[in-house]
Each structure stands twice: as structure tokens, then as C-alpha cells.
Amino acid sequence: MAKIISQDTYDEVLKENIIEFSMTIDEARAETIKQFEAQGINLANIIQDLNINENSGVPVINESIDALKMHVEGNKILNVNELNNQLDILASELSKTVPHRVHASKRNAQEYLLKIIESEINNGHQDSILHKAILCAHAMTTKNPDIFDSSSLSTIVKLLDTQSNERIICDILKWIQKACLLHEMNRQMIMNEEILVKHLKPLLFKDDTSIIKNVCMCFRYLIADDDIRVEFGKAHEHARLIANECLIDLTQLLVKFKDDSNTLADIMLTMAALAVRNEFCQLIADNNGVTLIMDAMVSFPDSIKIQRESFKIFKALGGNDSVKATIIKAGAAPVLESSLNRHKADEILAKNALACISTLSLRSKENAIALFEAGLPETIVDTLKIHEKNKLIQRNGAWAIRNMVSRSKEEQNQTWMDFGVEEILEKARKNHPSIDQDCRSALRDLGAKVHLNEEWKGVAEKQISNE
Structure with a gap:
């Protein structure tokens, strides 16, 4: 050993x-x-x-932590410049690797940082010290969320109760995000503290776009399900609570920030993540969300980020059959076709666009016909040709084709065949064996000659002998 x-x-x-x-x-x-x-x-x-x-000959990180320890214990009080300098050094060291953060944790750096933050809340007037101390605290927590505990959360609540500086508020929100990453118990602890209604929701009414983006990111981290140590998390429950409180406000922000593409994209991404139930999809639609999303797509046709997030949220909303029909009736089909046609070379957008089209056309002949008439067959085939090596795009494309033609074969099949879809799907079968069944299902509904495997054959029971 x-x-x-x-x-x-x-x-x-x-x-x-x-x-x-x-x-x-x-x-x-x-x-x-x-x-x-x-x-x-x-x-x-x-x-x-x-x-x-x-x-x-001593590690710089050890010297910095020891200096902070003596400061908070009163053995050697640092002046403002010295304290700022030590916090800068510590932040630089913590930014390097996770082992550096774990090392600092073992030397109780988190405890000293919390005491400095508490001191600044109660007595201090130095935003620079508060800013740097919070930066160190959430740097400590980055990919090291076990260090976050009830004392950390208590300090965060005090900060949210007392601070109005927009930069400090963003620092606090980033700290919350880092605590949520890969840690289900931290997410539950934060939600149980009920800071959602008292602290996070009111921040949605701020005019500062950085705050809005960071609040949205907090919501997405609070509904993550990425902690492999926990068998069953509360992602859905957290999404339900946040959606009930904030989804209407988020939808209204699409109007407030209609000229800011980056903020719009963050809001739409968050709304898509929260649309986990039929009633939430309907809530967005009832508050003019479908039209507002289409307006964003039309206003920023060259913004891949806006187009990508629009496809994501339309896919989420398409989980509600009523809203799915509303989206197409509102005239989304030509907007979706134009967006995919313009950005079909982008892999991530193409994957999301085809998944969206697949969802909107599922079990809906009217939607399938509208998408067909908007010119999507040619655009989809062109997209599949460009990304023939991307398995997910080929799979999503096969799903979209199948859903579009399955209930209206007589209107569509020949058009699809004229665009060479059969060759594309046959090539996808050979290049990506794991999606063979998806491609064959699409070919079957297109009327192409294809052999479907019989997945299971019954075996006759042996006659029981009386002997």
C-alpha cells in the first residue's frame, strides 16, 4: 500500500x-x-x-488566508488597501483549480470570508471589500458546492436584505448559482429559505439587464437535476414554484426588453425551462407569449441566440396540444422556416429547430400541412444534407419528416421524394446505426420501400404431455 x-x-x-x-x-x-x-x-x-x-517559501494562498484569519480574529487588523490586496490574491489563487479551492476550504477560508462580509454588512462602507469578499466566496464554491452551508445562506439573505448596489447584487446572485451547481441539497436549502418570493422575484422589476440575466440564471440552476449523488431530486417541484410566482412576470419582460436581444434570449431560455406543465404552457400563451416570441424572431433575424432560444421555447410550449395549435395559427410556420433556412449551417440551431418542428407537427394534421406549405420540406432536406455526420440532427430530422407526413401522406410524399429525402435517410441509416429505426419509420410513412424488423415473435407453447 x-x-x-x-x-x-x-x-x-x-x-x-x-x-x-x-x-x-x-x-x-x-x-x-x-x-x-x-x-x-x-x-x-x-x-x-x-x-x-x-x-x-510559503504558498501564497496560505499567507493570504492566514492574513485574513488574523484580521477577523483581531490579532492584526488590515487597513482597506491591505485587505483589498489580500482578497485579490486569494481570488486569483482560487480561480486556478478545484484542488486550490478544496485546499482553501480545509484552511477555513470560507469562515473568514463570511466574517468579513458580515462585518461589512454591519459596519463597513467599502463596496470594494464587499465585492471582492463575495467574489472569493463564490469562487470557493465553484465546483466545490459542499462548502456552502446554512451560514453561507444566512449571509446571502442578509446581503439581499441590505444591498442596493447593482454590482453587489449580481455578485450575490452568482454566488447562489455556484452553490446550486451539482448540489441538490443546496438547491433545496435555498428554496426552503423562501428567498424566491421575498428576494428574487422583486429583482425582476429592476431595469438593470445584468440583474435580470443573473436572476434568470438562478432560476435555471434552481431547477437543475445534475447531482448524481441524489436518486430523486425536486427539480419539477422547484420549477412549479418558480413558474407559479414568476412566469407571468417573465413573459411581460419580453415587452420591456424587446430591443435587447441578449436579455430576451436569457428570458426565453428560462421560460422554456419553466414550461414543465400544461397549465404553464397555456399561461404563456394566454399572456401573449407566442406573439412576443415571434416578434423577437422577426426583430432579430440574424441573432442565432434569439432564433435558437425561440425554437426551444416553441418546442416546450408544443407539449400542450392547444398551445401547439395556437402557435401555428398565429403564423409561426413561415417564421420558423425562414429562421431555419437562414441558419441551417449552425449545428445547435439546426438540432433545436428540427426538434421543434417534430413537436409542433406531432399528431396534428393541420400543423403538418401548415409547415409543409411554408416550404419546410426543402429546408429540412437541405439541413440534413449539410449535417449528415451529426446523429442528433439526422434523428430529429427523421422525427420531423415522419410527424409531418404521417397524417397527410397523399399531400406531401411526392414533394419530399422530389427533394431526395429517401437518399438522405438511407445514408443516415448507414452512417448512424443507432437511429436506423427512426429513419425506417420516416421512410415507411413516405411510402418508400423499406423492411421493418419484427421485434418479437410469439413462440407456440409446447403441448403438455399427459404421460
Whole structure:
């Protein structure tokens, strides 16, 4: 069994090589590693590239944390410039890797940062210190969310209660986002604190676009389902709570920020993520959401981000059959065709566009005919030709074709065949065996000659002998 050492032991030997033997940092690091490896010690748990102070031989991150510790304990109070400088150093070190953040966590850096933030809330007048301390706190939490606890959340609530500076508010929201990433228990803890109604929802009425974008991102992180340690999360429940409180307000923001494509895209992405139930899809439609999304597509025809998010939200809304019909009746078919035709070379947009068309045409002859008459067959075939190596685009295209023709074969089949769809689907079958069944189903509904596998054959029971 390999022997291991602590980070402090490694750092002490490294310091000794620098101070006692006058080695350069690179020489000392190489010698230290050589010494331990010669003793059969496994250094896999050691951060070997910590930034070292040449004069003291001590890791810079350790010196910074120790300075903050003495400051909050009152042993050596730092002035504003010194405190700003130490926070800058710590933020720089924390931004490097997750092991750096874990190392800082083990040295209780989070505790000292929270005390500095609390002190600034109660007594301070230095926004720069508050800003940098919060930056360090959410840098500590980035991909290291286990460090976030009830004390961190309590500090966040106090900040939201007291701060009006827009930059500080954005810092707080980013901290919340980092705490939610990959951590279901943090998401539940934040939602249980009920900051949604009291703190996050009111921020939607701010005029600052950075705040709006960060609130939207908080909503999306709160409804994520990315923690593999938890068998069953509460993503749907969180989405329901947020949608009930904020979905109408988000829809109205499409009017307020109609001239800001980046903000519009963030809002639409969030609305799509929240449209997880029939009633929420209907709520968006009832508040003129369909028209507002189409207006955004027409206003920003060259914005791939706007077009992509529009396809996503229309796909989400298409989960409601009533809203699906409303979308097409509102005249969306030619808008969707124009967007896909203009941006068909973009892989991500093409994938989302074909998925949207597939959803809107599913089990709806009227929608399928409207999409057909808007000229989508030729555009879809052209898109599949461009992305013949992309399996998801080929699969989504096969679904869209099948859904468009399955209930109106006599009106569409020949047109599709004239555009060479059979050759495209046959090529997709060969290039991507895992979507073979999807392509064959589309070919079958197109009237092409295709052999369908019989997935299961019944076996006659053996006659039971009476002997």
C-alpha cells in the first residue's frame, strides 16, 4: 500500500529546500518531488503547483488566508488597501483549480470570508471589500458546492436584505448559482429559505439587464437535476414554484426588453425551462407569449441566440396540444422556416429547430400541412444534407419528416421524394446505426420501400404431455 503525506508536510519540505538550501522555486519543487517519490510516497493528493512566495517559501494562498484569519480574529487588523490586496490574491489563487479551492476550504477560508462580509454588512462602507469578499466566496464554491452551508445562506439573505448596489447584487446572485451547481441539497436549502418570493422575484422589476440575466440564471440552476449523488431530486417541484410566482412576470419582460436581444434570449431560455406543465404552457400563451416570441424572431433575424432560444421555447410550449395549435395559427410556420433556412449551417440551431418542428407537427394534421406549405420540406432536406455526420440532427430530422407526413401522406410524399429525402435517410441509416429505426419509420410513412424488423415473435407453447 502506497504511503501518503499531507499538503502541509509537502509544503514544509518545499520551504526548507528554498530557504535552507537556497534553491529556486522550480529547483526546490523538482527536488521535493524527487525526495518523496524516492521514499515510495504517492503524491496524487498533493497540489504540486501552488504559487510560492520566493522570500518566505510559503504558498501564497496560505499567507493570504492566514492574513485574513488574523484580521477577523483581531490579532492584526488590515487597513482597506491591505485587505483589498489580500482578497485579490486569494481570488486569483482560487480561480486556478478545484484542488486550490478544496485546499482553501480545509484552511477555513470560507469562515473568514463570511466574517468579513458580515462585518461589512454591519459596519463597513467599502463596496470594494464587499465585492471582492463575495467574489472569493463564490469562487470557493465553484465546483466545490459542499462548502456552502446554512451560514453561507444566512449571509446571502442578509446581503439581499441590505444591498442596493447593482454590482453587489449580481455578485450575490452568482454566488447562489455556484452553490446550486451539482448540489441538490443546496438547491433545496435555498428554496426552503423562501428567498424566491421575498428576494428574487422583486429583482425582476429592476431595469438593470445584468440583474435580470443573473436572476434568470438562478432560476435555471434552481431547477437543475445534475447531482448524481441524489436518486430523486425536486427539480419539477422547484420549477412549479418558480413558474407559479414568476412566469407571468417573465413573459411581460419580453415587452420591456424587446430591443435587447441578449436579455430576451436569457428570458426565453428560462421560460422554456419553466414550461414543465400544461397549465404553464397555456399561461404563456394566454399572456401573449407566442406573439412576443415571434416578434423577437422577426426583430432579430440574424441573432442565432434569439432564433435558437425561440425554437426551444416553441418546442416546450408544443407539449400542450392547444398551445401547439395556437402557435401555428398565429403564423409561426413561415417564421420558423425562414429562421431555419437562414441558419441551417449552425449545428445547435439546426438540432433545436428540427426538434421543434417534430413537436409542433406531432399528431396534428393541420400543423403538418401548415409547415409543409411554408416550404419546410426543402429546408429540412437541405439541413440534413449539410449535417449528415451529426446523429442528433439526422434523428430529429427523421422525427420531423415522419410527424409531418404521417397524417397527410397523399399531400406531401411526392414533394419530399422530389427533394431526395429517401437518399438522405438511407445514408443516415448507414452512417448512424443507432437511429436506423427512426429513419425506417420516416421512410415507411413516405411510402418508400423499406423492411421493418419484427421485434418479437410469439413462440407456440409446447403441448403438455399427459404421460
